[in-house]
Amino acid sequence: MAGMSISMSDKMREFIRARVESGDYHNESEYIRDLVRRDQERLSEDERILKRLRAARSSGLSERSVLDIMREAEGDMREKAELPALKGGRRSAR
Numbered sequence: 001m002a003g004m005s006i007s008m009s010d011k012m013r014e015f016i017r018a019r020v021e022s023g024d025y026h027n028e029s030e031y032i033r034d035l036v037r038r039d040q041e042r043l044s045e046d047e048r049i050l051k052r053l054r055a056a057r058s059s060g061l062s063e064r065s066v067l068d069i070m071r072e073a074e075g076d077m078r079e080k081a082e083l084p085a086l087k088g089g090r091r092s093a094r
Helices: 010-021 028-058 066-079
Strands: none
Touching: 010 028
């Protein structure tokens, strides 16, 4: 594994130390690696969303209503376990 040296403010360094001391991470390097991993995941998700938006834009106009599209998207998300099932088939009012 390659080493790396970074500079940061004392306040940032103390924050990292506090995260390690809280027991969430074994050491400072583990915390930094976790931040990088999460950023990589976020960028991958952003790319996935952009790809879907581009595909949607290039697909043209739809004859379906917005409600029909939302219902289909909701069903797709439930199938992929990205959205929990609704109790009684309805959403609660907010």
